[in-house]
Amino acid sequence: MKSAKKLICQRLKKNKIAIVGLAMITFLLFLAVFAPWIVPHDPIEPNLGKRFLSPCKEYPMGTDDLGRCVLSRVIYGTRVSLQVSMSVVGIIAVIGVTLGLISGYFGGKLDELIMRFVDTVLAFPGIILAMAVAGALGPGLFNVMLALALVSWTGFARVVRSSVMAVKEKEFVESARALGCSDLYIMTRHILPNVITPVIVLATLDMGFIILAASSLSFLGLGAQPPIPDWGSMLNNGRVYMRTAPFLTIFPGIAITTAVMAFNFLGDGLRDAMDPRPQRELKK
Amino acid sequence: MTLLSIRDLRTYFYTEDGVVRAVNGIDLNLEEGETLGIIGETGCGKTMLGLSILRLLSENTKVEGEVLYRGTDLIRLSKAEMRKIRGKEISMIFQNSLSSMNPVLTVGKQLAEPLEMHQHMKKQAAKQKVIEMLKAVKIPSPSDRAAEYPHEFSGGMRQRAMIAMGLACTPSLIIADEPTTGLDVTIQAQIIELIKEVLEHSGASMLLITHDLGVASELCNSIAVMYAGEIIEYAGIIELFKNPRHPYTRGFFGSLPNRGLKPMPGTCPSMINLPGGCKFHPRCPHASSRCEKEKPDMLKLGEKHYVRCFLYD
Amino acid sequence: MLKFILKRMALMLIVILGVTVLTFLIMHFTPGDPAEMIALSRHGAESLTPENIERIRVEEGLNAPVYIQYLKWLQHLLHGDLGYSLINGEPVLSEILNRFPATFKLAVTSMIVALIIAIPLGIITASKQYSLFDNLSMMGAMIGVAMPSFWFALLLIHLFALCLGWFPVCGSGSFEYIVLPALTLGTGISAVLTRFIRSNMLDVLRQDYIRTARAKGLTEKLIIIKHALKNAFIPVITVIGIQFGRVLEGSVIVETIFAWPGIGKLLVDSIYSRDFAMIQGCVLFVAVIFVLVNLFVDVSYTYLDPRIRYEERR
Numbered sequence: 012m013k014s015a016k017k018l019i020c021q022r023l024k025k026n027k028i029a030i031v032g033l034a035m036i037t038f039l040l041f042l043a044v045f046a047p048w049i050v051p052h053d054p055i056e057p058n059l060g061k062r063f064l065s066p067c068k069e070y071p072m073g074t075d076d077l078g079r080c081v082l083s084r085v086i087y088g089t090r091v092s093l094q095v096s097m098s099v100v101g102i103i104a105v106i107g108v109t110l111g112l113i114s115g116y117f118g119g120k121l122d123e124l125i126m127r128f129v130d131t132v133l134a135f136p137g138i139i140l141a142m143a144v145a146g147a148l149g150p151g152l153f154n155v156m157l158a159l160a161l162v163s164w165t166g167f168a169r170v171v172r173s174s175v176m177a178v179k180e181k182e183f184v185e186s187a188r189a190l191g192c193s194d195l196y197i198m199t200r201h202i203l204p205n206v207i208t209p210v211i212v213l214a215t216l217d218m219g220f221i222i223l224a225a226s227s228l229s230f231l232g233l234g235a236q237p238p239i240p241d242w243g244s245m246l247n248n249g250r251v252y253m254r255t256a257p258f259l260t261i262f263p264g265i266a267i268t269t270a271v272m273a274f275n276f277l278g279d280g281l282r283d284a285m286d287p288r289p290q291r292e293l294k295k
Numbered sequence: 296m297t298l299l300s301i302r303d304l305r306t307y308f309y310t311e312d313g314v315v316r317a318v319n320g321i322d323l324n325l326e327e328g329e330t331l332g333i334i335g336e337t338g339c340g341k342t343m344l345g346l347s348i349l350r351l352l353s354e355n356t357k358v359e360g361e362v363l364y365r366g367t368d369l370i371r372l373s374k375a376e377m378r379k380i381r382g383k384e385i386s387m388i389f390q391n392s393l394s395s396m397n398p399v400l401t402v403g404k405q406l407a408e409p410l411e412m413h414q415h416m417k418k419q420a421a422k423q424k425v426i427e428m429l430k431a432v433k434i435p436s437p438s439d440r441a442a443e444y445p446h447e448f449s450g451g452m453r454q455r456a457m458i459a460m461g462l463a464c465t466p467s468l469i470i471a472d473e474p475t476t477g478l479d480v481t482i483q484a485q486i487i488e489l490i491k492e493v494l495e496h497s498g499a500s501m502l503l504i505t506h507d508l509g510v511a512s513e514l515c516n517s518i519a520v521m522y523a524g525e526i527i528e529y530a531g532i533i534e535l536f537k538n539p540r541h542p543y544t545r546g547f548f549g550s551l552p553n554r555g556l557k558p559m560p561g562t563c564p565s566m567i568n569l570p571g572g573c574k575f576h577p578r579c580p581h582a583s584s585r586c587e588k589e590k591p592d593m594l595k596l597g598e599k600h601y602v603r604c605f606l607y608d
Numbered sequence: 609m610l611k612f613i614l615k616r617m618a619l620m621l622i623v624i625l626g627v628t629v630l631t632f633l634i635m636h637f638t639p640g641d642p643a644e645m646i647a648l649s650r651h652g653a654e655s656l657t658p659e660n661i662e663r664i665r666v667e668e669g670l671n672a673p674v675y676i677q678y679l680k681w682l683q684h685l686l687h688g689d690l691g692y693s694l695i696n697g698e699p700v701l702s703e704i705l706n707r708f709p710a711t712f713k714l715a716v717t718s719m720i721v722a723l724i725i726a727i728p729l730g731i732i733t734a735s736k737q738y739s740l741f742d743n744l745s746m747m748g749a750m751i752g753v754a755m756p757s758f759w760f761a762l763l764l765i766h767l768f769a770l771c772l773g774w775f776p777v778c779g780s781g782s783f784e785y786i787v788l789p790a791l792t793l794g795t796g797i798s799a800v801l802t803r804f805i806r807s808n809m810l811d812v813l814r815q816d817y818i819r820t821a822r823a824k825g826l827t828e829k830l831i832i833i834k835h836a837l838k839n840a841f842i843p844v845i846t847v848i849g850i851q852f853g854r855v856l857e858g859s860v861i862v863e864t865i866f867a868w869p870g871i872g873k874l875l876v877d878s879i880y881s882r883d884f885a886m887i888q889g890c891v892l893f894v895a896v897i898f899v900l901v902n903l904f905v906d907v908s909y910t911y912l913d914p915r916i917r918y919e920e921r922r
């Protein structure tokens with residue numbers, strides 16, 4: 012186990028794209044945490060005297076229809092975006108891992124039931140279901156998070172289930188059972204640590220997906236409400252002025268793409284590093 | 296006449312974990328009509344040797360040395376010229392016939408390809424020829440079987456089809472990589488018979504790669520024993536069986552089930568961190584301090600008997 | 609083969625039943641009083657008296673237990689009755705069927721765009737792995753996967769509609785109208801597909817039978833066309849099925865941006881106007897279509913792969 016982790020770390024270090032992803036994520040986290048000290052202007056207070064300024068020295072990304080600094084709003088948007096995606100990924104990881112554990116460990120009827128439930132949720136194109144739920148609950152960031160959580164836990168359940176089925180038959184589980192350990196104890200102490208790696212990969216990749224999905228819902232006006240500086244709603248707001256002030260749509264879009272890419276880079280890198288194939292070909 | 300002459304052949308793989316030296320300076324001659332066996336434990340580089348001759352290795356490999364086929368060096372041929380050799384002059388029969396045949400093409404189509412490629416046969420003519428070929432390797436109801444997919448064949452039948460495919464353009468040299476491994480004993484015997492027959496019939500030479508001494512003794516005129524990417528002993532078949540000289544060869548003969556089970560201690564070294572000196576010294580019962588430091592040269596023991604070991608220096 | 613299809617269909621029916629339950633429950637637990645909404649939609653604001661609302665509640669069976677309500681709703685559903693719009697009183701199903709052709713047209717066009725981009729790109733990048741072209745394409749695909757479709761749509765509108773004036777900003781009608789929406793959706797999907805086709809091709813090119821083909825002296829071109837493509841594309845079929853779900857998802861946003869009169873726009877408009885019956889209908893319809901597409905994909909997969917075909921025959 013130890014050496015496997017070391018190997019993964021070594022490989023990850025060699026994977027340039029994963030390192031770039033990690034660096035980008037660190038940068039985004041830095042922006043999110045220190046936003047209040049970094050931003051050049053107030054992201055929320057309107058300044059009607061300075062509406063639609065093109066990018067200039069004072070406002071590097073220009074100002075919006077209410078004269079607010081786009082750069083400051085984009086930086087605060089990092090905070091909103093990461094908060095939303097981290098909470099959602101946290102929730103779905105807990106739900107998915109729990110259901111996957113139960114399903115894989117106990118098998119039988121319970122497994123059948125949970126898997127049919129997974130199939131049912133997967134039968135919907137995710138965003139559409141999320142949209143319906145968010146629409147039914149009414150607009151707002153919290154509802155968007157709830158909706159996204161409801162539709163995107165299935166990946167975790169499936170991944171964990173199949174990993175559990177693989178470890179379940181291993182000797183250390185058998186011997187723990189022979190020693191009379193309770194199911195709960197075996198699941199949390201023996202099985203969970205062994206399924207954690209695929210969960211981390213999936214969580215990283217899902218971060219990108221959730222950022223994208225949440226911004227889509229916000230773009231449709233279902234998510235963050237004004238004046239919250241959210242990338243999706245900034246784009247929605249800016250699109251009306253696309254002809255005269257294209258910078259209102261360009262910069263938040265770059266922010267979303269960058270953030271999603273960061274998590275995808277790291278996620279892909281992690282997945283490759285955990286690939287069990289011992290030797291991978293290098294180019295000459 | 297010498298058909299194939301290999302000079303100081305070296306094959307390296309570049310991997311994340313280091314350079315894999317799978318073939319480490321091999322010299323070999325193969326005469327017209329001869330069947331030469333390459334034997335050795337799994338992982339000693341036999342398959343890589345075969346693939347290097349036909350230059351069938353992936354991009355991350357480097358092949359050095361000379362492979363002279365009727366005087367032309369295959370290593371230096373252009374890709375297009377090399378393609379004209381493959382399947383026409385030299386063909387290869389692979390080990391795992393299931394994975395070595397395309398699962399989504401019928402056996403007939405796959406057998407017709409060398410004909411269409413090298414003899415420019417039209418589809419219909421090639422189809423006729425394929426049926427004849429299948430008949431020649433004793434596959435019953437050949438015209439029906441030609442329309443089937445590889446997974447519908449039994450292992451033995453599939454290996455017969457592979458052999459037919461290798462013979463399609465009547466090559467002068469056939470490289471057979473473990474042609475009987477994984478088959479039942481009775482089927483194995485049938486395939487050996489078949490190979491004997493086709494070699495006699497066509498007069499082709501064969502490089503037979505195997506880890507099975509029994510198979511080698513049935514088919515080969517001479518044998519080269521391979522260890523960690525090197526040839527460590529070479530002799531005629533009778534001489535080698537009567538007089539194995541290299542400690543590895545002796546151990547290898549000793550580990551044969553029909554001579555009483557006496558498995559050789561240790562395993563084949565990793566091809567990344569090869570031991571210095573004689574590569575066999577960590578496992579050799581006769582190793583001296585010289586063996587750890589110096590690499591033994593190939594010594595001539597008799598007319599056709601060579602060995603790479605200080606014991607005979 | 610037939611047995612396999614029947615089994616898949618049985619499973620599909622279970623899933624569709626699950627889909628109806630889930631859709632029903634979501635709408636059922638929506639905040640707000642459905643009786644009040646119905647009253648409002650049928651008789652206007654002045655009808656919102658407690659007696660009126662109570663009467664509708666009883667009439668519509670809204671005071672019955674949940675499962676009774678569900679069964680009743682399901683019964684209607686089986687008769688093709690998806691209810692009536694809370695906004696204009698039109699039957700939900702006919703409204704959806706009216707909109708479906710537009711979405712279908714957009715989805716198919718986008719898929720074609722995606723395949724036209726992804727197939728050659730995936731094949732070329734795989735056969736020239738690590739080349740400059742490969743690296744650039746993969747970088748592009750990475751960006752394509754990460755880019756939100758609505759942003760890409762806005763960029764396209766900015767460039768091709770506003771600056772160059774080649775295509776209309778939005779709307780529907782002649783051919784020009786579909787170009788930008790289909791390009792938006794198609795490009796996004798092509799990014800995923802290119803990566804998938806490439807990695808599949810790379811996998812296939814590493815297989816033993818490709819080495820056999822090389823040993824026969826075939827040219828690289830023939831090897832790719834005759835030996836690699838079919839093997840690499842059998843799994844691609846499945847992914848195309850999954851991507852079809854992406855098209856449906858993407859169509860919601862793209863239709864909204866380009867004012868394309870399909871189901872996606874209908875769904876978003878219904879969400880804005882809180883027309884729950886319509887939302888329910890749209891979601892259900894899309895899910896059923898998605899399930900059917902996946903069934904079709906599964907079946908064609910079995911047909912295409914002789915190994916599975918063989919096992920099923922036994």
Ligand SMILES: Nc1ncnc2c1ncn2[C@@H]1O[C@H](COP(=O)(O)OP(=O)(O)O)[C@@H](O)[C@H]1O
Pocket residue numbers: 290308310315317335336337338339340341342343344565566
């Ligand atoms: N693609 C590859 N990359 C790196 N090493 C390889 C590759 N293929 C084979 N090897 C190594 O080359 C050595 C020789 O393998 P091989 O020739 O297949 O042995 P065998 O004698 O059993 O046919 C082995 O140690 C194997 O690990």
Ligand code: SF4
Pocket residue numbers: 541542543573574575576577579580581582583586591603604605606
């Ligand atoms: S050279 Fe030395 S180590 Fe090598 S085989 Fe001979 S005796 Fe053994």
Ligand SMILES: [Mg+2]
Pocket residue numbers: 338341342390472473
């Ligand atoms: Mg081998």
